[in-house]
Amino acid sequence: MKDQIVRTxxxxKYYRLGENIVKALDGVDFSVEEREFVAIIGRSGSGKSTLLHMIGGLDVPTSGEVYVDGKRLSEMNREQLAIFRRRKVGFIFQNYNLVPDLSVYDNVVLPVELDGKRVDRHFVREILELLHLEEKQDALPGMLSGGQQQRAAIARAVASKPSIILADVK
Ligand SMILES: Nc1ncnc2c1ncn2[C@@H]1O[C@H](COP(=O)(O)OP(=O)(O)OP(=O)(O)O)[C@@H](O)[C@H]1O
Ligand SMILES: [Mg+2]
Structure with missing residues:
Protein backbone atom coordinates (compact mmCIF):
# COMPACT_ATOMS: atom_id res chain seq x y z
CA MET A 1 0.00 0.00 0.00
CA LYS A 2 1.28 3.42 -0.95
CA ASP A 3 1.28 6.30 1.49
CA GLN A 4 -2.14 7.72 2.12
CA ILE A 5 -2.15 11.50 2.10
CA VAL A 6 -5.84 11.72 3.10
CA ARG A 7 -7.93 9.26 5.08
CA THR A 8 -11.30 9.54 6.77
CA LYS A 13 -21.42 15.63 9.76
CA TYR A 14 -24.92 16.35 10.92
CA TYR A 15 -26.36 19.84 10.64
CA ARG A 16 -29.26 20.98 12.73
CA LEU A 17 -31.82 22.82 10.65
CA GLY A 18 -34.58 23.99 12.97
CA GLU A 19 -36.33 20.81 14.12
CA ASN A 20 -34.58 18.65 11.56
CA ILE A 21 -31.19 17.03 11.39
CA VAL A 22 -29.49 17.00 8.01
CA LYS A 23 -27.10 14.07 7.71
CA ALA A 24 -24.70 15.61 5.19
CA LEU A 25 -22.09 12.89 5.81
CA ASP A 26 -23.08 9.67 7.52
CA GLY A 27 -20.03 7.47 7.97
CA VAL A 28 -17.55 8.17 5.20
CA ASP A 29 -14.48 5.94 4.93
CA PHE A 30 -12.33 7.28 2.19
CA SER A 31 -8.67 7.57 1.33
CA VAL A 32 -6.42 9.18 -1.23
CA GLU A 33 -2.89 8.09 -1.98
CA GLU A 34 -0.04 10.47 -2.50
CA ARG A 35 -0.05 11.95 -6.02
CA GLU A 36 -3.47 10.46 -6.66
CA PHE A 37 -6.15 12.56 -8.37
CA VAL A 38 -9.67 11.81 -7.21
CA ALA A 39 -12.94 13.31 -8.42
CA ILE A 40 -16.03 13.05 -6.24
CA ILE A 41 -19.28 13.21 -8.13
CA GLY A 42 -22.73 13.49 -6.61
CA ARG A 43 -25.97 15.36 -6.98
CA SER A 44 -26.48 18.79 -5.47
CA GLY A 45 -26.76 18.58 -1.71
CA SER A 46 -25.11 15.16 -1.47
CA GLY A 47 -22.33 16.42 0.81
CA LYS A 48 -19.36 17.08 -1.49
CA SER A 49 -18.55 20.53 -0.11
CA THR A 50 -19.10 19.29 3.42
CA LEU A 51 -16.61 16.46 2.89
CA LEU A 52 -13.97 18.82 1.46
CA HIS A 53 -14.48 21.26 4.33
CA MET A 54 -13.88 18.46 6.84
CA ILE A 55 -10.72 17.27 5.04
CA GLY A 56 -9.40 20.83 4.81
CA GLY A 57 -9.99 21.51 8.50
CA LEU A 58 -12.45 24.31 7.73
CA ASP A 59 -15.17 22.76 9.85
CA VAL A 60 -15.34 20.12 12.55
CA PRO A 61 -17.06 16.74 12.03
CA THR A 62 -19.87 15.56 14.29
CA SER A 63 -17.88 12.34 14.73
CA GLY A 64 -15.23 10.30 13.00
CA GLU A 65 -11.69 11.17 12.06
CA VAL A 66 -9.75 12.89 9.31
CA TYR A 67 -6.04 12.19 8.81
CA VAL A 68 -3.95 14.27 6.46
CA ASP A 69 -0.33 13.32 5.88
CA GLY A 70 -0.58 11.00 8.90
CA LYS A 71 -1.81 13.73 11.26
CA ARG A 72 -5.14 13.49 12.98
CA LEU A 73 -7.02 16.77 12.66
CA SER A 74 -9.04 16.26 15.85
CA GLU A 75 -5.79 16.32 17.84
CA MET A 76 -4.90 19.81 16.68
CA ASN A 77 -5.80 22.94 18.61
CA ARG A 78 -7.10 26.05 16.84
CA GLU A 79 -3.66 27.47 16.18
CA GLN A 80 -2.27 24.18 14.88
CA LEU A 81 -5.30 23.83 12.65
CA ALA A 82 -4.80 27.35 11.26
CA ILE A 83 -1.17 26.52 10.43
CA PHE A 84 -2.27 23.19 8.91
CA ARG A 85 -4.74 24.99 6.65
CA ARG A 86 -2.20 27.58 5.58
CA ARG A 87 0.70 25.22 4.87
CA LYS A 88 -0.79 21.90 3.88
CA VAL A 89 -4.06 22.71 2.16
CA GLY A 90 -4.83 24.56 -1.05
CA PHE A 91 -8.58 25.11 -1.04
CA ILE A 92 -10.54 26.24 -4.08
CA PHE A 93 -13.93 27.31 -2.77
CA GLN A 94 -17.12 26.66 -4.64
CA ASN A 95 -17.78 30.44 -4.62
CA TYR A 96 -14.04 31.27 -4.99
CA ASN A 97 -13.87 33.45 -1.82
CA LEU A 98 -11.46 35.97 -3.31
CA VAL A 99 -10.86 39.06 -1.19
CA PRO A 100 -12.74 41.77 -3.12
CA ASP A 101 -10.47 44.69 -2.12
CA LEU A 102 -7.22 42.96 -3.10
CA SER A 103 -5.82 42.62 -6.60
CA VAL A 104 -5.56 39.20 -8.19
CA TYR A 105 -1.82 39.16 -7.44
CA ASP A 106 -2.34 40.10 -3.78
CA ASN A 107 -5.07 37.47 -3.45
CA VAL A 108 -2.76 34.82 -4.86
CA VAL A 109 0.16 35.60 -2.53
CA LEU A 110 -1.98 36.30 0.55
CA PRO A 111 -1.74 32.79 2.09
CA VAL A 112 2.04 32.82 1.67
CA GLU A 113 2.33 36.27 3.23
CA LEU A 114 0.00 35.35 6.10
CA ASP A 115 2.35 32.47 6.80
CA GLY A 116 5.27 34.92 7.04
CA LYS A 117 6.99 33.25 4.10
CA ARG A 118 8.92 34.94 1.32
CA VAL A 119 6.89 35.02 -1.87
CA ASP A 120 8.50 33.05 -4.70
CA ARG A 121 7.79 35.63 -7.41
CA HIS A 122 9.03 33.43 -10.23
CA PHE A 123 6.74 30.63 -9.16
CA VAL A 124 3.77 32.99 -8.86
CA ARG A 125 4.46 34.43 -12.31
CA GLU A 126 4.63 30.91 -13.72
CA ILE A 127 1.27 30.03 -12.17
CA LEU A 128 -0.36 33.23 -13.42
CA GLU A 129 0.96 32.57 -16.93
CA LEU A 130 -0.19 28.96 -16.91
CA LEU A 131 -3.66 30.09 -15.90
CA HIS A 132 -3.67 32.96 -18.43
CA LEU A 133 -4.05 35.58 -15.71
CA GLU A 134 -0.84 37.58 -16.20
CA GLU A 135 -2.76 40.50 -17.70
CA LYS A 136 -5.27 40.47 -14.86
CA GLN A 137 -2.89 40.42 -11.92
CA ASP A 138 -3.56 44.06 -10.99
CA ALA A 139 -7.33 43.80 -11.44
CA LEU A 140 -9.79 43.46 -8.57
CA PRO A 141 -11.76 40.18 -8.51
CA GLY A 142 -14.99 42.05 -9.29
CA MET A 143 -13.56 43.00 -12.70
CA LEU A 144 -13.00 39.37 -13.71
CA SER A 145 -15.22 36.92 -15.51
CA GLY A 146 -16.43 33.87 -13.58
CA GLY A 147 -13.84 31.63 -15.19
CA GLN A 148 -11.06 34.13 -14.48
CA GLN A 149 -12.14 34.33 -10.84
CA GLN A 150 -12.08 30.56 -10.62
CA ARG A 151 -8.58 30.47 -12.11
CA ALA A 152 -7.46 33.16 -9.64
CA ALA A 153 -8.78 30.93 -6.85
CA ILE A 154 -6.84 28.02 -8.33
CA ALA A 155 -3.67 30.16 -8.50
CA ARG A 156 -4.08 31.10 -4.84
CA ALA A 157 -4.56 27.45 -3.83
CA VAL A 158 -1.40 26.42 -5.65
CA ALA A 159 0.83 29.35 -4.64
CA SER A 160 1.68 28.02 -1.18
CA LYS A 161 2.83 24.65 -2.62
CA PRO A 162 0.41 22.70 -0.40
CA SER A 163 0.44 18.93 0.25
CA ILE A 164 -3.16 18.61 -0.91
CA ILE A 165 -5.38 20.62 -3.20
CA LEU A 166 -9.10 20.48 -2.50
CA ALA A 167 -11.03 21.84 -5.43
CA ASP A 168 -14.73 22.41 -4.80
CA VAL A 169 -15.42 23.27 -8.40
CA LYS A 170 -18.54 23.41 -10.47
N1 LIG B 1 -24.31 25.13 7.50
C1 LIG B 1 -25.29 24.29 7.19
N2 LIG B 1 -26.41 24.20 7.95
C2 LIG B 1 -27.39 23.32 7.66
N3 LIG B 1 -27.36 22.48 6.62
C3 LIG B 1 -26.28 22.52 5.82
C4 LIG B 1 -25.19 23.43 6.05
N4 LIG B 1 -24.26 23.24 5.09
C5 LIG B 1 -24.75 22.28 4.30
N5 LIG B 1 -25.94 21.84 4.73
C6 LIG B 1 -26.77 20.77 4.13
O1 LIG B 1 -25.96 19.61 4.00
C7 LIG B 1 -26.24 18.93 2.78
C8 LIG B 1 -24.94 18.80 1.98
O2 LIG B 1 -24.52 20.07 1.53
P1 LIG B 1 -23.22 20.30 0.67
O3 LIG B 1 -23.02 21.77 0.52
O4 LIG B 1 -22.10 19.53 1.26
O5 LIG B 1 -23.65 19.62 -0.73
P2 LIG B 1 -22.88 19.58 -2.13
O6 LIG B 1 -22.78 18.15 -2.54
O7 LIG B 1 -21.61 20.36 -2.06
O8 LIG B 1 -23.92 20.31 -3.10
P3 LIG B 1 -23.66 21.21 -4.42
O9 LIG B 1 -23.35 20.26 -5.54
O10 LIG B 1 -24.97 21.91 -4.64
O11 LIG B 1 -22.53 22.16 -4.12
C9 LIG B 1 -27.32 19.75 2.08
O12 LIG B 1 -28.56 19.15 2.35
C10 LIG B 1 -27.23 21.11 2.74
O13 LIG B 1 -28.46 21.77 2.75
MG1 LIG C 1 -20.95 22.03 -2.97
Missing part, protein backbone atom coordinates in the same frame (compact mmCIF):
# COMPACT_ATOMS: atom_id res chain seq x y z
CA UNK A 9 -12.77 7.07 9.25
CA UNK A 10 -16.47 6.90 9.96
CA UNK A 11 -16.79 10.58 9.15
CA UNK A 12 -20.14 12.10 10.04
Missing amino acids: EGLK
